[in-house]
Amino acid sequence: MGSLRARFAWIALAIAAEVIATHGQSAVERHVIFQNVGLPAVDEGLIVDETHAPNTRETRKRAAIRAALTRQTGRPAVRCVPGRVVVKFREQATEDDRLSAVASVSRTATITPRPSYADFDLVSIDPAADTEAAAATLADLPAVEYAQASYAGWRTLMVPNDPLYATRQWNLPLINLERAWDLQPQAGSAITVAVLDTGVAYQNATLIENIPAFRDDDGNRYPALGRVTIPYAGAAQLMAPSRFVSPYDFIWNNAVPLDYDGHGTHVTGTIGQLTNDGIGTAGVAFNVKIMPVKVIDGVWDFLFGAPNIATDDVVARGIRYAADNGANIINMSIGRTGPPDSSAVIEGAIQYAVSKGVFFAIASGNGFEEGNPLEVIAEIASRVDGAVSVAAVDRNRAHAYYSTTGSYVELSAPGGSERGFGRDGFVFQQTFDFNFTDTFLLPPTQYTAPRFDVHAYIGYIGTSMATPHVAGVAAMMMQQGIKSPAAIEAVLKQTAVDLGTPGRDDTFGFGLVDARAALRGQGPAR
Amino acid sequence: MKRHLAATLAIVLAAAAAASAQPPDNRRILTRGADEDGIAFRPFVMGTEQTFAAAHTFEAVFGRSHEPFFGGGLQVVKSRYFAEIVASRFRKTGQRAVLVNNEPFRLGLPLTAEITPFEVIGGYRFDLRPSQIIVPYAGAGIGTYAYKESSPSSDPDENIDTRHSGFVLMGGVEFRLHRWVRLGVDEQYTRVPGILGVAGISKAAAEDNLGGIAFRFKVVVGR
Numbered sequence: 001m002g003s004l005r006a007r008f009a010w011i012a013l014a015i016a017a018e019v020i021a022t023h024g025q026s027a028v029e030r031h032v033i034f035q036n037v038g039l040p041a042v043d044e045g046l047i048v049d050e051t052h053a054p055n056t057r058e059t060r061k062r063a064a065i066r067a068a069l070t071r072q073t074g075r076p077a078v079r080c081v082p083g084r085v086v087v088k089f090r091e092q093a094t095e096d097d098r099l100s101a102v103a104s105v106s107r108t109a110t111i112t113p114r115p116s117y118a119d120f121d122l123v124s125i126d127p128a129a130d131t132e133a134a135a136a137t138l139a140d141l142p143a144v145e146y147a148q149a150s151y152a153g154w155r156t157l158m159v160p161n162d163p164l165y166a167t168r169q170w171n172l173p174l175i176n177l178e179r180a181w182d183l184q185p186q187a188g189s190a191i192t193v194a195v196l197d198t199g200v201a202y203q204n205a206t207l208i209e210n211i212p213a214f215r216d217d218d219g220n221r222y223p224a225l226g227r228v229t230i231p232y233a234g235a236a237q238l239m240a241p242s243r244f245v246s247p248y249d250f251i252w253n254n255a256v257p258l259d260y261d262g263h264g265t266h267v268t269g270t271i272g273q274l275t276n277d278g279i280g281t282a283g284v285a286f287n288v289k290i291m292p293v294k295v296i297d298g299v300w301d302f303l304f305g306a307p308n309i310a311t312d313d314v315v316a317r318g319i320r321y322a323a324d325n326g327a328n329i330i331n332m333s334i335g336r337t338g339p340p341d342s343s344a345v346i347e348g349a350i351q352y353a354v355s356k357g358v359f360f361a362i363a364s365g366n367g368f369e370e371g372n373p374l375e376v377i378a379e380i381a382s383r384v385d386g387a388v389s390v391a392a393v394d395r396n397r398a399h400a401y402y403s404t405t406g407s408y409v410e411l412s413a414p415g416g417s418e419r420g421f422g423r424d425g426f427v428f429q430q431t432f433d434f435n436f437t438d439t440f441l442l443p444p445t446q447y448t449a450p451r452f453d454v455h456a457y458i459g460y461i462g463t464s465m466a467t468p469h470v471a472g473v474a475a476m477m478m479q480q481g482i483k484s485p486a487a488i489e490a491v492l493k494q495t496a497v498d499l500g501t502p503g504r505d506d507t508f509g510f511g512l513v514d515a516r517a518a519l520r521g522q523g524p525a526r
Numbered sequence: 527m528k529r530h531l532a533a534t535l536a537i538v539l540a541a542a543a544a545a546s547a548q549p550p551d552n553r554r555i556l557t558r559g560a561d562e563d564g565i566a567f568r569p570f571v572m573g574t575e576q577t578f579a580a581a582h583t584f585e586a587v588f589g590r591s592h593e594p595f596f597g598g599g600l601q602v603v604k605s606r607y608f609a610e611i612v613a614s615r616f617r618k619t620g621q622r623a624v625l626v627n628n629e630p631f632r633l634g635l636p637l638t639a640e641i642t643p644f645e646v647i648g649g650y651r652f653d654l655r656p657s658q659i660i661v662p663y664a665g666a667g668i669g670t671y672a673y674k675e676s677s678p679s680s681d682p683d684e685n686i687d688t689r690h691s692g693f694v695l696m697g698g699v700e701f702r703l704h705r706w707v708r709l710g711v712d713e714q715y716t717r718v719p720g721i722l723g724v725a726g727i728s729k730a731a732a733e734d735n736l737g738g739i740a741f742r743f744k745v746v747v748g749r
Contacts, residue, residue, distance in 0.1 A: 521622040
C-alpha cells in the first residue's frame with residue numbers, strides 16, 4: 001500500500017511538473033517525455049499466462065487496430081507512403097541533372113532536404129500520383145542509380161508469451177551457450193549491439209500524452225483519453241551503468257527511443273539480459289553495450305502522434321545511423337514482405353554497414369502458414385557476406401510451424417513454438433506486462449491509458465526471438481577475435497549443427513547455431 | 527622453400543671449395559675411422575628449423591609456419607654407407623583459431639601442439655676427393671610421427687593423440703671440426719599424411735601434410 005501511495009504521489013508530482021513546464025505555452029505539446037523522472041518498474045516476475053504468438057487473437061487485434069488507426073488518421077496505407085519517392089542519384093550527376101530528372105516526373109516534384117544518415121534523397125511528388133510509377137520513371141534516367149517508393153509494411157517478427165533460466169530458458173542451452181560462457185565469461189563486454197526495433201525500455205520516464213479517440217476494426221469507438229500522465233520504467237534486467245549507447249528514435253526524430261510495444265525490449269533481453277545476478281532470466285551476450293534504434297512504430301506511437309512510420313527509408317537511415325555510431329552488430333528482428341521483392345535503399349544501407357565492419361542478424365519471417373511469402377530483407381541478407389537470415393526452431397530442434405522457408409534461410413536458432421509444448425515452448429524475457437500496455441485490446445468501456453512501468457517475464461515466439469540468439473553469439477565471436485562480418489557468417493555456418501536434410505536446406509539453412517563451436521574455433525587437426 | 531634451396535646450394539658449394547683446399551696429409555688421416563674400424567657408431571644431437579608444408583594451418587595457430595625441433599640420434603657408418611635413427615620433438619602453445627578464405631582469426635584460447643618424429647634413415651656418403659674432411663651425403667627413410675593436440679577449452683575426447691607414418695628424403699654435408707666432432711648440415715623433406723586435412727584448420731586450408739622442409743644442424747661425436 002505504501003508503494004502505491006508513493007507511486008500516486010510521484011505521478012502527481014510529474015503532473016505538477018508538466019503543468020509548470022507547459023505554463024504559458026500557447027500550444028500544448030502532444031508528446032512530452034520527462035526523462036529519468038519516474039519510479040522503477042513494478043516487477044511481476046514470471047507470467048506464464050500471457051502469450052505473444054503468431055496469429056493469435058491478440059496479435060490479429062493489434063494488427064487490425066493498427067490498420068484502423070491508419071485509415072482514421074489519414075496515414076499512408078500499408079504499401080507505400082504517398083507523395084514520397086526514395087532516390088539515389090549517381091555521384092557524377094550535377095545539380096541540373098538532378099533537377100531535370102525530378103522535373104521529368106512532375107513539374108511540382110521537389111527534392112526535399114536530405115535527411116540525416118541517408119545517402120539517398122527523398123523526392124516529394126503529388127500525393128495523388130502513383131509513387132511506384134514515378135519511381136520507375138526516375139530509375140530509368142541516367143542520372144539515377146536507383147529509385148523506389150517508400151515502402152511501409154514493416155513489422156516485428158515476434159510472437160509473445162512466458163520465464164527463468166533453469167526452468168524456462170530451454171533456448172539458451174539449445175545453442176550450447178553455457179559452455180560458450182565458459183570460454184568467454186566477459187560475454188561481449190567490448191561489443192555494441194544495435195537493436196533496430198520498436199525501441200527499448202532503457203530508462204525510467206514520465207510521459208505526458210494527449211490521446212485521441214479512435215474506432216477499432218469492428219467500428220467500436222474508443223473515447224479520447226485527453227491529456228494523461230503515463231508512468232514509464234526501464235527494464236531493470238537490462239539497465240546497468242554505461243549500458244546504453246547512442247540511442248535514437250527515427251519514428252519520433254529524437255534521441256529517446258522508448259519502446260511502447262514490448263517487442264524491442266524482449267529482443268534486447270535475449271541479446272543482453274543481465275545474467276548471473278540471481279534475478280529473472282539470462283541473456284546470450286549479457287555484457288554487451290546496447291544501442292537502441294527505434295525504426296518500428298507500434299499502436300501507441302500512432303495514438304501518441306508519432307510523425308513517422310516504419311518505411312524502407314526510415315529503416316535504412318536507422319541502419320546507417322547504427323553503423324556510423326559504433327555498432328558492431330545489428331539485430332533486425334523485423335522485416336517486410338513484397339511486393340516489391342527488393343529494396344535498393346535497404347540493400348545499400350546493409351552493404352554500407354557491412355563495409356564498416358558491422359555484422360547483421362536478420363529474421364527470416366513468420367509467414368510459413370500464411371503462404372510462405374518472400375521476406376525481402378532476409379533475402380537481401382542471404383546475398384550479403386556478413387549478414388545472415390535466421391529461421392526458428394522449437395525446443396525439439398524441429399522446424400517452428402511459423403518459420404518461413406526458402407533459399408534465403410541461412411541459419412536457425414530457437415524461436416519457440418507452443419505446439420506440442422504449450423507455455424513451455426516460448427522464449428522468455430523481461431518486457432512489459434501487456435495487460436497494462438495493450439489496453440486497446442479491451443472493450444471500450446474498460447479502455448484506459450497505458451502503463452509502461454509494469455514488467456514481467458513474458459514468453460514470445462517467432463523468428464524475432466531466434467534472431468537475437470545469433471546476434472548475441474556474433475557479439476561474443478567478435479569479442480573473441482573474429483572481426484570480419486563475413487568471417488563471422490562463415491564460421492557460424494561451418495559450426496552450425498546440421499538439421500533436416502544433410503547440408504544446407506531451405507528450412508534450417510546450415511543448421512542450428514552452436515555458440516561453443518563458433519567461439520572455440522579449431523586446432524590444426526581438430 | 528627458396529631460402530632452403532639457397533642454403534643447401536651454399537652448403538654444397540662451400541663444401542666443394544673447402545674440400546679442394548685441404549692439404550694431402552690431412553686427407554689421409556681423415557679417411558681412417560669407419561674404413562679402418564669397419565663400423566663406426568656416432569651419436570649426435572640435433573637442432574632443426576622446420577618449415578611446415580601446412581603453412582596456413584601453423585600460421586593460424588602459432589603466427590608463423592616455421593618452428594624448431596630438438597632431438598638426437600645415433601648414426602652407424604660403414605664405409606660409404608650410413609644409417610641413422612633420429613628422435614626429435616616440437617612442442618609449442620599457440621591459440622585456437624578459425625581460417626576463413628585463408629585469413630586466420632586467432633581466438634585467444636590456448637592450444638598446445640606436440641610433434642615427435644622417430645625416423646630411420648639410410649644413405650650414402652659421397653667421396654668427392656680422397657679426403658673426407660667434408661663429406662656430402664644423401665639418404666631416405668621412413669618415420670613414425672606422433673602428434674598431440676590439446677587445449678584447456680577441449681573435452682578430453684576432443685584432444686588428439688595419434689601417430690602416423692611418413693617418409694623422409696635428405697641431403698647435406700658433414701664437416702670435420704675435430705678428430706671426434708663433426709658438424710652435419712642438411713636439408714630434409716618429410717611427408718606425413720593422415721593427421722592433418724581431416725578436420726580442423728588444416729581441413730579448411732586443404733593442407734594434409736604434417737611434414738615439410740627442415741634445415742638441420744647435427745653435432746656428431748665419433749670418428
